[in-house]
Amino acid sequence: xxxxxRTNEREVWVASGTxxxxxxxxxxxEGYDQEKAIGEVVETYSLNPLVPLVDEGSPYLVDQSVVAxxxxxxxxxxxxxxxxxxxxxxxxxxxxxxxxxxxxxxxxDEVSYLLLPSSPQRSLxxxxxxxxxxxxxxxxxxxxxLAPLLHEGRVIEQQGVPFLLDFRSMQxxxxxxxxxxxxxxxxxxxRVLIEEFxxxxxxxxxxxxxxxxxxxxxLLPDLPPNFAESFASCCQTLTVGQDIGVRFDLxxxxxxxxxxxxxxxxxxxxxxAARAVLMKNDTLDTFAERLDHLIGLxxxxxxxxxQEFFRQGGSDREREWKRLKxxxxxxxxPASLRAIRWRLYALRREGVFxxxxxxxxxxxxxxxxxxxxxxxxxxxxxxxxxxxxxxYGKRREYRDAVQKGRxxxxxxxxxxxxxxxxxxxxxGDYVSPSLREFxxxxxxxxxxxxxxxxxTQRPALLDDTINAQxxxxxxxxxxxxxxxxxxxxxxxxGREEIRRLPYLTSGFGFVSSPIVGRTVAVRIRAAKTRSPxxxxxxxxxxxxxxxxxxxxxxxxxxxMPLNETYINxxxxxxxxxxxxLNRAEMEGLLDQLVQKGELVRDDSSxxxxxxxxxxx
Amino acid sequence: xxxxxxxxxxxxxxxYFLHRESLFPTPAARRRNLRKIAAFSRLQRLSSGQISMISxxxxxxxxxxxxxxxxxxxxxxxxxxxxxxxxxxxxxxDRLRESGVYCPLEPDLAREVxxxxxxxxxxxxxxxRRLLGEKMAHMEIRLALQALRVFKPFMLMLDxxxxxxxxxxxxxxxxxxxxxxxxxxxxxxxxxATSELTPRTGLEVPGxxxxxxxxxxxxxxxGEAVVxxxxxxxxxNYSTVFARLASRPQAVACDFLAQQTELVGQAMNIxxxxxxxxxxxxxxxxxxxxxxxxxxxxxxxxxxxxxxDPAVTERFFTGNRQRRGL
Numbered sequence: 001x002x003x004x005x006r007t008n009e010r011e012v013w014v015a016s017g018t019x020x021x022x023x024x025x026x027x028x029x030e031g032y033d034q035e036k037a038i039g040e041v042v043e044t045y046s047l048n049p050l051v052p053l054v055d056e057g058s059p060y061l062v063d064q065s066v067v068a069x070x071x072x073x074x075x076x077x078x079x080x081x082x083x084x085x086x087x088x089x090x091x092x093x094x095x096x097x098x099x100x101x102x103x104x105x106x107x108x109d110e111v112s113y114l115l116l117p118s119s120p121q122r123s124l125x126x127x128x129x130x131x132x133x134x135x136x137x138x139x140x141x142x143x144x145x146l147a148p149l150l151h152e153g154r155v156i157e158q159q160g161v162p163f164l165l166d167f168r169s170m171q172x173x174x175x176x177x178x179x180x181x182x183x184x185x186x187x188x189x190x191r192v193l194i195e196e197f198x199x200x201x202x203x204x205x206x207x208x209x210x211x212x213x214x215x216x217x218x219l220l221p222d223l224p225p226n227f228a229e230s231f232a233s234c235c236q237t238l239t240v241g242q243d244i245g246v247r248f249d250l251x252x253x254x255x256x257x258x259x260x261x262x263x264x265x266x267x268x269x270x271x272x273a274a275r276a277v278l279m280k281n282d283t284l285d286t287f288a289e290r291l292d293h294l295i296g297l298x299x300x301x302x303x304x305x306x307q308e309f310f311r312q313g314g315s316d317r318e319r320e321w322k323r324l325k326x327x328x329x330x331x332x333x334p335a336s337l338r339a340i341r342w343r344l345y346a347l348r349r350e351g352v353f354x355x356x357x358x359x360x361x362x363x364x365x366x367x368x369x370x371x372x373x374x375x376x377x378x379x380x381x382x383x384x385x386x387x388x389x390x391x392y393g394k395r396r397e398y399r400d401a402v403q404k405g406r407x408x409x410x411x412x413x414x415x416x417x418x419x420x421x422x423x424x425x426x427x428g429d430y431v432s433p434s435l436r437e438f439x440x441x442x443x444x445x446x447x448x449x450x451x452x453x454x455x456t457q458r459p460a461l462l463d464d465t466i467n468a469q470x471x472x473x474x475x476x477x478x479x480x481x482x483x484x485x486x487x488x489x490x491x492x493x494g495r496e497e498i499r500r501l502p503y504l505t506s507g508f509g510f511v512s513s514p515i516v517g518r519t520v521a522v523r524i525r526a527a528k529t530r531s532p533x534x535x536x537x538x539x540x541x542x543x544x545x546x547x548x549x550x551x552x553x554x555x556x557x558x559x560m561p562l563n564e565t566y567i568n569x570x571x572x573x574x575x576x577x578x579x580x581l582n583r584a585e586m587e588g589l590l591d592q593l594v595q596k597g598e599l600v601r602d603d604s605s606x607x608x609x610x611x612x613x614x615x616x
Numbered sequence: 617x618x619x620x621x622x623x624x625x626x627x628x629x630x631x632y633f634l635h636r637e638s639l640f641p642t643p644a645a646r647r648r649n650l651r652k653i654a655a656f657s658r659l660q661r662l663s664s665g666q667i668s669m670i671s672x673x674x675x676x677x678x679x680x681x682x683x684x685x686x687x688x689x690x691x692x693x694x695x696x697x698x699x700x701x702x703x704x705x706x707x708x709x710d711r712l713r714e715s716g717v718y719c720p721l722e723p724d725l726a727r728e729v730x731x732x733x734x735x736x737x738x739x740x741x742x743x744x745r746r747l748l749g750e751k752m753a754h755m756e757i758r759l760a761l762q763a764l765r766v767f768k769p770f771m772l773m774l775d776x777x778x779x780x781x782x783x784x785x786x787x788x789x790x791x792x793x794x795x796x797x798x799x800x801x802x803x804x805x806x807x808x809a810t811s812e813l814t815p816r817t818g819l820e821v822p823g824x825x826x827x828x829x830x831x832x833x834x835x836x837x838x839g840e841a842v843v844x845x846x847x848x849x850x851x852x853n854y855s856t857v858f859a860r861l862a863s864r865p866q867a868v869a870c871d872f873l874a875q876q877t878e879l880v881g882q883a884m885n886i887x888x889x890x891x892x893x894x895x896x897x898x899x900x901x902x903x904x905x906x907x908x909x910x911x912x913x914x915x916x917x918x919x920x921x922x923x924x925d926p927a928v929t930e931r932f933f934t935g936n937r938q939r940r941g942l
Contacts, residue, residue: 063893068664074706075901
């Protein structure tokens, strides 16, 4: 193996007559009078100068008799195959590498500083570094078995050097982006990230619009015992409106408007009305009551309504009446109030208002747990804004107080993880309720120890400010050209890597991060757990219909051989067991069973008879 | 812009060639007279079995050289010469190489050039050019001898006629050892440059020197060969074969040793079998070696750029002509 052609201080071509180059492998380049350089293979080729392209009309390809003669004298054309690799230098060079420099495979110790900038104790073991398979031999014991891989439905041993991401360096290089199209292994990658954070007991709030972040089921029933791990004590799943929600009495006017607009967008008049009607220390009931009264007042005779209002009684009627009178002049239109009312009721129906508020998330953070927050995307966008403002506020207050030497209730640093991040923090004119909070954390979170992990399949739709703050990017298969161009602008991925992105296998990706120092091709490790609904929905359909037909089979069995005049009896029997079929459906089913060979149809007598095969 | 005067002159040259052809003896006459001094034969494409019978498991080896120059006008030049012997069988060693770099600014080479120029009554730069050629041929013959000993081939193919090589001291040993080892020595000439056939066949055209290339053009059928040996040999006592190995009407020549004249038939059949019929009529093995040894302009530049300091290249070897920008 040696360096060929014209070289520079960044990239060189290497050729070998015997050994094909492997994509992403590291190689050592040694010239006769220059320092050792280390580079990574970014492109590979093989060619045979004696077998030119077909369209060159070479006589050697066409003339089989010559090829046969060559074989007879001991020559195979492929003996002269030349392997070529393009190497991007990792070592910083100030002079070009000399052409003719010898190239060899490194020993593990020579490149360990490039591959392992941190120890496993301080890092997340996300997978293996591609192209390091041949370095397995020199791997120290502590680095083995960290990242087993999933291969054809089985967990296999770690191959190569583990990819360790030093998460503590997020202090200097905050925030992580995980990009990739559907099926690219993005969700899988996020799962592995969360598992690793759980192992390190880093508090996490994860927004889960897909209801897939659950960590209770093992990936496979027979995981190797040293790999399987239970995360039961490290995480809690909280559903908005069920376990957590919004405490109405703590709502600000802005919060309220955000919440209402999540149901359906608010007009300016509606927003002004909502802001006006909300009073300090309102509960959901007092607020709803005031809304009702105001609508009543606006839609009826004031004198009559006043009497009615005071007849109902209650504390402080005079003051409340005065308030209503003020509001009456401010709000004007009952239509706006009605619009607010139905939105409010919709929120109440969804259970957003919950007395526990976000207490359980706060507890989760204090207990260094992962709190998975579930809800529809629409709801989560609003809720995330609410949750983040409060949690981030608490953390900020605490840090600021510490800074100024004041006493304050401590609140730990934490991480915010979300899938479909472009929905929470979209780019462009469309303003998501949670955009402001995400932006603020992206820009300032590092100061307070609050970090983002944002996964999305559309990096091009993610807010630019936030995108620019994602220091570490994990990129899986991406096909769309707009996303590719964003990735190419926002990362240090080279032309070769960008070209590979549309063709990456699921679970393979690139990590671009100043923490690592260079772009690394990785294969994400096998997750220890799996999403509860990884079963194929079409299998589910089959299961349902299997259940139906097995019931039908069971009933039919008792009527065998079945004379068609008795089909109605079968239908009645089935109905008694909770399955309604009409006669045509039943006949169709019987025909299907005949086709499958489970029944035999006999038309030889006056009536059709279905019987089991082999019976008379 | 096209120069019309040049165009007219080229047309006149063309007229001449058409006229020249009409003065030639007909193909039939050429064949008839050639038959008197040479043996015609039909070559065969051999089966793998037949080839194995001949090779006895031994390889075919071809030796070829290449040279290239870099620089401006003499003596601001660097000449690179390399030669390669390649065996058709794979093994721990399947290639032998030799190479050298020659610059007339070096005193030793300068002396050599001056001596050569005096001996051959040449200008220095022409002498240097020829000297490089000789150094390459010498290199090839040394390599051939070494290859004969290392690979023990059934056939050793040289690129070029024997007259190119037999002036070197190693030639005698090469001949002796290849005869002793039963290795057929053949020199393949892709451009026939002799003019022996017209005088020997008595078909001279008054006032015109007819080269063998013209004499043979289109004369032979594909796979046809004529052997001139013994008393009719045209170069010393070597047996020379003219053959058309492919569909192209041009003939190539092969030199064999007088001692190996009885092996010429089977050797030519193997050479024919190695030649693609659509190609340029050169046995593929020689083409492969040529391809591998060839010093392209790009390769030459890479060697110079990496071997010499840019300052040295600029000072000595970048000709002013190369700086032309228009």
